[in-house]
Amino acid sequence: MTPRDPALVDRLAAAYxxxxxxxxxxxxxxxxxxxxxxxxRAVSAWEHRLSPLAEAISAVKPPARVWRxxxxxxxxxxxxxxxxxxxxxxxxxxxxxxxxAVTLLLMPARTAGPGQVAVFQGAQDAPLWLVSTDLDSGTxxxxxxxxxxxxxxxxFQLWVLPASGPPQSLGVLPVDGQVVRQQLDENLxxxxxxxxxxxxxxxxxxxxxxxLPTGPVIHQAPLVAL
Amino acid sequence: MAAIQELDGGARDPxxxxxxxxxxxxxxxxxxxxxxxxCTSPTLFGVARSLLRxxxxxxxxxxDAYLRIWYxxxxxxxxxxxxxxxxxxxxxxxxxDLLRRQRTPQAANGESGDRDTPxxxxxxxxxxxxxxxxxCLGDLxxxxxxxxxxxxxxxxxxxxxxxxxxxxxxxxxxxxRRGLAILKECLER
Numbered sequence: 001m002t003p004r005d006p007a008l009v010d011r012l013a014a015a016y017x018x019x020x021x022x023x024x025x026x027x028x029x030x031x032x033x034x035x036x037x038x039x040x041r042a043v044s045a046w047e048h049r050l051s052p053l054a055e056a057i058s059a060v061k062p063p064a065r066v067w068r069x070x071x072x073x074x075x076x077x078x079x080x081x082x083x084x085x086x087x088x089x090x091x092x093x094x095x096x097x098x099x100x101a102v103t104l105l106l107m108p109a110r111t112a113g114p115g116q117v118a119v120f121q122g123a124q125d126a127p128l129w130l131v132s133t134d135l136d137s138g139t140x141x142x143x144x145x146x147x148x149x150x151x152x153x154x155x156f157q158l159w160v161l162p163a164s165g166p167p168q169s170l171g172v173l174p175v176d177g178q179v180v181r182q183q184l185d186e187n188l189x190x191x192x193x194x195x196x197x198x199x200x201x202x203x204x205x206x207x208x209x210x211x212l213p214t215g216p217v218i219h220q221a222p223l224v225a226l
Numbered sequence: 227m228a229a230i231q232e233l234d235g236g237a238r239d240p241x242x243x244x245x246x247x248x249x250x251x252x253x254x255x256x257x258x259x260x261x262x263x264x265c266t267s268p269t270l271f272g273v274a275r276s277l278l279r280x281x282x283x284x285x286x287x288x289x290d291a292y293l294r295i296w297y298x299x300x301x302x303x304x305x306x307x308x309x310x311x312x313x314x315x316x317x318x319x320x321x322x323d324l325l326r327r328q329r330t331p332q333a334a335n336g337e338s339g340d341r342d343t344p345x346x347x348x349x350x351x352x353x354x355x356x357x358x359x360x361x362c363l364g365d366l367x368x369x370x371x372x373x374x375x376x377x378x379x380x381x382x383x384x385x386x387x388x389x390x391x392x393x394x395x396x397x398x399x400x401x402x403r404r405g406l407a408i409l410k411e412c413l414e415r
Contacts, residue, residue, distance in 0.1 A: 013407040017315070018377050019322045020384055024333055044306045049413055051311040052359040053378050054318065057276045059268035066271070066285050073258070141305045222297060 013042035074161050074195045108210055118198045118221040120147075128219065129173060130202075131158070133192055138184045140192075144174040157203045159213060160222070163194045172207050173200065197222045235358035240265075244309035245302075257298055266310060267292070270317040277321040277381045286323055291317035325381045362412035370405030373398060 015021035016029050020106040033039040128147040142158065149155075156175070159167035168191060174180045184192070200212050201208070202215035244265065250258030270291055274284040281384055287331050302312050363371050373391065382390065387396045 010410075011403065011406075014410070015402075017375065018402070018406065019381050020377050020387075022326070022383050040306070041404070045310050046317045048307045049359060049409065050378065051308070053375075054314045055269065055272050055310070057269075057272045057379070060272045060275055061268045062271040066267070066288055067260070069285075069289050070296075071260075072264065073289075073293055074259075074296050082386070123387060162263055166246055224297075224374055 009038060009042050013039060015045050017043060017046035052144075089218055108201075115226045116192065118223045120155050120200060120219045120221050122172045123195060129158075131170075131221075131223075133184070133189075134193075135189060135193060138186070138189050140170060140182050142170075142174055142180045142183050144176060147173065147175050150177045153205060154202050154215070154220075155205055155207065156200050157207050157213070158225075159199045159201065160188070160191055161196045161199055162191045163196060167199060169197070169207065169211065172203075192223065195223050197214055235399045241308055241310070245304060248295075248299050248302050248309050251296060252302075257398065259299075262295070263292055266313055270313060273314055274317050274321045276379050277318065280326055281322055283328060285323070287317055287321040294320070322381050326383075358413060361408070362409050365408050365412045366405050367401075370401045372410070373401045373410075374405045377402060 012021060012029055014158055016033075017025065021029055029039070033043060058207070097176045114135045115137070116133045120128040120131075126146045128145060129147035130143045130145055131140065147156065156173040158170040158173050161167050168188065170188070171180070171182060198221050199217050200219040203213070204215075208214045234410060244262070247258045247262040248264070251262055267288060271284060271288050274287040274291075275281070278284045291313070295313060302309060306312055363375075366374070369391070374388055376387055376390065384395055384398050384402070387402070388395045391398065
C-alpha cells in the first residue's frame with residue numbers, strides 16, 4: 001500500500017534516497033516503489049536533487065579486475081563463445097517474457113518463498129521452456145511449453161552459468177508439454193542464487209558424457225529473481 | 227565527471243550519448259555496455275568508495291551495480307532524470323545495503339578515522355557556484371547540513387549520526403527531516 005499523504009510520500013522518498021530510511025522500512029519502501037508510479041516519481045525527484053553531491057565526489061578509475069568480473073558474469077564462458085550458434089542470441093530478458101513467466105507461474109497455486117524464473121524464447125517469441133526455482137524448498141521445475149524433440153539421437157540439456165567457473169548441468173530438459181521437477185543439492189542452490197543465467201545445449205541421449213556442454217549451445221536466458 | 231566529458235572528444239552531448247549507450251545495453255549490446263562502463267565507472271566507483279571505504283566492498287558494489295544496469299537498462303527512461311543520476315543511484319543503494327549488512331556495531335560506532343568525506347563547509351564553499359544544490363546547502367544550519375552530508379557521504383543511519391554528533395536520536399531525526407525540507411524548498415524556488 002502506497003501512503004496516501006503526498007507529504008509523507010515525499011518524506012519517505014527523501015529518506016530513502018539519502019539513506020536514512022533503514023532496515024525493514026527501507027525494504028518495504030523498495031517493494032512499494034516497484035508498483036507505485038507516485039513513489040518512483042518522488043524518488044527520481046530526490047535523486048535528481050541530491051545527485052550533485054554524489055557528482056562532487058572525485059572519480060576514481062576502478063581496477064581492471066572489476067570489469068573482468070562483470071564481463072565474466074554477463075558473458076557465456078569461453079567454451080560457449082566459440083560455438084557458432086551462440087552468436088546472435090540475446091541474453092537480455094524481454095519484459096514480455098518475464099511477464100509471461102510470472103503469469104504462467106501464478107496459474108497453479110504457487111508456494112510462497114524466494115524463487116527465480118527463466119524463460120527460453122523460440123524464434124517467433126514462442127516460449128520454449130519455463131524454468132523456475134523455489135530456493136526455500138530447493139526445487140527446480142522445468143515445463144516444456146513449445147519445445148519438441150529435434151532428433152532421436154539428440155536431447156536438450158539445461159545448464160546453469162555460474163557467476164564464475166564452468167557451467168553446471170541441471171539435467172536433460174523435458175519436451176512436448178512435459179514437466180520435470182527435481183530436488184537441488186545445496187551447492188547447486190547456492191550457484192543458482194548468484195548465477196548469470198541458464199543455457200541449453202544439444203547433447204547425445206542421456207546428456208553430455210563429460211559433465212560440460214559438448215554440443216552447440218542453442219539458447220540462453222537470464223535468471224530473474226522473483 | 228571528467229571521464230564523461232571525454233566521450234567522443236565532446237563532439238556529442240555526453241548526456242545524450244549515455245542515454246544512447248543505455249538503450250543499446252537494453253538490447254543486449256555488449257560493446258555499448260563496455261563503453262558505458264568505461265565512461266561512467268570512475269564516477270560510480272568514487273561514489274562506492276566514499277560510502278564503503280573498503281576497496282573490496284566498493285569493487286563488489288560497482289560490479290553488482292553494473293550487473294543490475296545490464297539486466298535492467300530498459301527500466302531507465304529519460305523522464306526519470308539524467309542517465310548518470312540513475313546509475314549513481316543504483317550504486318549508492320547497493321553500497322548502502324552492503325554497508326548496513328557488513329558493518330559491525332563496533333565499526334559503526336567507531337571513529338571516522340581518515341575518511342575523506344568532503345568537509346561540508348569546504349564543499350559548500352568550493353562548489354558553491356557549480357550547482358544550486360550546493361548553494362541551497364548554504365540555507366541550512368550548520369547542524370542540519372552536517373547531518374545530511376554525513377548521511378549522504380558516509381551512509382550513516384540516524385542512530386549512527388546521533389552517536390557521531392553526540393545528540394539525542396530525536397534531535398538528529400528532526401535535523402535531517404527539516405534540512406531536507408529546506409533543501410527542497412530552496413531548489414524549487
